[in-house]
Amino acid sequence: MVRIEASGLRVEFPLYHLGARSLKKRLLARAAARVRTDESNRVVVSALRDLDFQIASGERVALIGRNGAGKTTLLRALAGIYEPVGGRLVIDGSVGSLIDPAAGMDHDSTGRENVRLRALYRNLDAAAQSALEAEVAEFAGLGEFMDVPIKGYSAGMSIRLAFAIATAMQPQILLMDEWFMAGDAVFMEKAEARLASLVSGADILVIATHDMNVVRRWCTRAIHLDAGRIVADGPVEPVIDAMLAQH
Amino acid sequence: MLAGPLTRPETFLFDAAAPRRGEMALADLREGFASWRLAWALARLDLRNRYRGSVIGPFWMTLSTLLMLVGLGLLYSRLLGLSLGEYLPHLTVSLVVWNVIAGMVNDACTTMTTAEGVIRQLRVPFTVHALRSVFRNGLTAAHSLPLIPIVFLAFGHLPGPEGFLALPGLLLLLANAFFASMLLGMICARFRDIGPIVANVMQLAFFLTPILWKPELLKDMAVWLPLNPFYAVLETLRAPLVEGHGGGLAVWAAALLYSAVLGGLALAFFVRFRGRLAFWV
Numbered sequence A: 001m002v003r004i005e006a007s008g009l010r011v012e013f014p015l016y017h018l019g020a021r022s023l024k025k026r027l028l029a030r031a032a033a034r035v036r037t038d039e040s041n042r043v044v045v046s047a048l049r050d051l052d053f054q055i056a057s058g059e060r061v062a063l064i065g066r067n068g069a070g071k072t073t074l075l076r077a078l079a080g081i082y083e084p085v086g087g088r089l090v091i092d093g094s095v096g097s098l099i100d101p102a103a104g105m106d107h108d109s110t111g112r113e114n115v116r117l118r119a120l121y122r123n124l125d126a127a128a129q130s131a132l133e134a135e136v137a138e139f140a141g142l143g144e145f146m147d148v149p150i151k152g153y154s155a156g157m158s159i160r161l162a163f164a165i166a167t168a169m170q171p172q173i174l175l176m177d178e179w180f181m182a183g184d185a186v187f188m189e190k191a192e193a194r195l196a197s198l199v200s201g202a203d204i205l206v207i208a209t210h211d212m213n214v215v216r217r218w219c220t221r222a223i224h225l226d227a228g229r230i231v232a233d234g235p236v237e238p239v240i241d242a243m244l245a246q247h
Numbered sequence B: 001m002l003a004g005p006l007t008r009p010e011t012f013l014f015d016a017a018a019p020r021r022g023e024m025a026l027a028d029l030r031e032g033f034a035s036w037r038l039a040w041a042l043a044r045l046d047l048r049n050r051y052r053g054s055v056i057g058p059f060w061m062t063l064s065t066l067l068m069l070v071g072l073g074l075l076y077s078r079l080l081g082l083s084l085g086e087y088l089p090h091l092t093v094s095l096v097v098w099n100v101i102a103g104m105v106n107d108a109c110t111t112m113t114t115a116e117g118v119i120r121q122l123r124v125p126f127t128v129h130a131l132r133s134v135f136r137n138g139l140t141a142a143h144s145l146p147l148i149p150i151v152f153l154a155f156g157h158l159p160g161p162e163g164f165l166a167l168p169g170l171l172l173l174l175a176n177a178f179f180a181s182m183l184l185g186m187i188c189a190r191f192r193d194i195g196p197i198v199a200n201v202m203q204l205a206f207f208l209t210p211i212l213w214k215p216e217l218l219k220d221m222a223v224w225l226p227l228n229p230f231y232a233v234l235e236t237l238r239a240p241l242v243e244g245h246g247g248g249l250a251v252w253a254a255a256l257l258y259s260a261v262l263g264g265l266a267l268a269f270f271v272r273f274r275g276r277l278a279f280w281v
Helices: A021-029 A071-078 A111-121 A126-140 A143-147 A155-166 A185-201 A212-218 A236-246 B021-034 B036-050 B059-079 B084-108 B126-144 B147-154 B161-190 B194-208 B215-227 B229-243 B249-280
Strands: A003-014 A035-037 A043-056 A060-064 A086-092 A095-098 A173-177 A204-208 A221-226 A229-234 B011-015
Touching: A003 A071, A003 A204, A043 A071, A043 A086, A043 A204, A043 A229, A060 A071, A060 A212, A060 A236, A071 A086, A071 A095, A071 A173, A071 A204, A111 A126, A111 A143, A111 A155, A111 B036, A126 A155, A155 A185, A204 A212, A212 A236, A221 A236, A229 A236, B021 B036, B021 B126, B021 B249, B036 B126, B059 B084, B059 B126, B059 B147, B084 B126, B084 B147, B084 B161, B084 B194, B084 B229, B126 B161, B126 B249, B161 B194, B161 B229, B161 B249, B215 B229, B215 B249, B229 B249
Parallel strands: A060 A204, A060 A221, A095 A173, A173 A204
Antiparallel strands: A003 A043, A003 A086, A035 A043, A086 B011, A221 A229
């Protein structure tokens, strides 16, 4: 059963290399809500505070909230990158994260080499690797540029390659950050169709976004985060209305 | 889009009340060694990118070692009153192995910080980054290794079947490189001052270890040499190739002891702080 379960989930960022006393004082001076010192006197930012939620198979969840509310941090925690300092997190199912387009890319390598590298990152066997290569080449439509080092790509070409690589495989749990909505117009149509099929193929979607149209179109549930806490969690419209009323 | 889920279904469980640190660290090691192909591909990319556009590429390392051998060989054989035939085989093996050790230790410090982009975006076993550093240095070293047989042939110094005793020494060196990459990689990510300290220690160690000089020159003080960990590891390789014996019990005992200590520290540190590493880099 594909599911995500979090109880009392807490993630804290230690600010290690700030050192200077005065800065520490300044940060802590104005009754800071999220910056505090922990037991060993380090300055930590509470990125996520005591989150409780369950996401069942079939749910399409939007994470909404202001910048710095903890949306991307929550995505990273769900992807297993940031290990929580407190609470409990259970994730059942294969996770695919579309968080950073350029993750794991090597700029001196060609598009094709980057596809192979990504196949290795995902631990694919030789057959799956060549399937991925053909699939990405076809979808990105880069033609001869597949064999050019990607530092020679235009911004649009990089996005197309990154998008093609990242979305080539169908995970059960899809974690997505909102950059996936960007791209050139011609490609956008293709990309939307791809995203739609990826989303409908996934058992669970968690997307962090500011775009309420995306939320309304794709999601069945919204979680409103503010300063690392859940302020509202439920069906899309009431949560959006409450958030817009608050701002 | 590719049909069917190519990503393996998995369960990820984290519970702060029962962190299962040991289990998760072992899983990381297991998965990391299973993805050695990734580490190997990344190491080859590193090497290719480092020498991109250069005509002789990594053979610059070979060339600089060769120049050092000629220069130091001529000068120090005179200073120490040894013939070139006695001195150069020793210097060649010592210097080549030392370059490997020093390269690996210095690189170990940046193992995790250079992988920052990957660590914060993808869930990849940390072991892969340590293996990458070991492979990269192994590849670099492979370009200088031919100097040893060349010098041996030039001076008619052939090590005989005892030379194969260097193989266990080589394995020990690789194991230590992996431990160092893990331990120093993590410590240097957390404390950014450790890198320069390590570089200084390695510079001092170059002179305190019998590389330019031979251990025999210490006369009755030579028994204390195994206290130097670099000597112990170096000697497991040098003795079979240069002296034609296994290196002696004291040297091997010392080398194994130091390796066990380093390995134990690396494992303990990894088990305890693996979960924090993503916040350190």
